[in-house]
Amino acid sequence: MDTESLVEVWRRILGPSGASWVLFEHGTCVVLKEPAGDLAGQASGILGEFGPVHVGSSAGDFNVLTLKDNLGWLVTGHHPDVVTHVALDEPVDPSHLAIGIHGRDKRHQDGTSLHVVHVEDRRPDAG
Incomplete structure (x- = not known):
């Protein structure tokens, strides 16, 4: 899935929440419940530890x-x-185990490369 399509999926998922979020290259999203300062840096710190x-x-x-x-x-x-x-269209095997392992592998890739592809800043003062 290309980045633009992935951003639209995350907007549909998170739009109603009003939360700020950061998307990484392989589809991992960090939702920032208390966004502050540089959102990409804040999310990278979280994903670097927990990805x-x-x-x-x-x-x-x-x-x-x-x-x-x-x-x-x-x-x-x-x-x-x-x-x-x-x-x-990603997993060859549509079982929850295979999907979970695939998603976990994607999170690992994002947590080690930390390549941000989109920042959705929903702070009131973000403009």
Whole structure:
């Protein structure tokens, strides 16, 4: 999924919340409940700590949530504000285990590369 399409998916998911968020290259989004200063830097700090997978620890755990309207799935992990999107056409195996492992792998890639592709600044003073 290209970045523009992924941004639109996240806008549909998070739009009603009014929260600021930062999207990373492989589809991981960090929702900033208390946005301050440089949002990309703040989100990178969170993802750098909570994105990389350490199998056998809570960093390897995940849950899979099915989205409405054929938007795919969300894969959550051990930080409540770090969530990864998996599109319908990504996993070869549509089981929740395969989707979860795929999403967890994407979160690991984002947590180690920390390549920000979009910042959605919803702070009242953001203009």
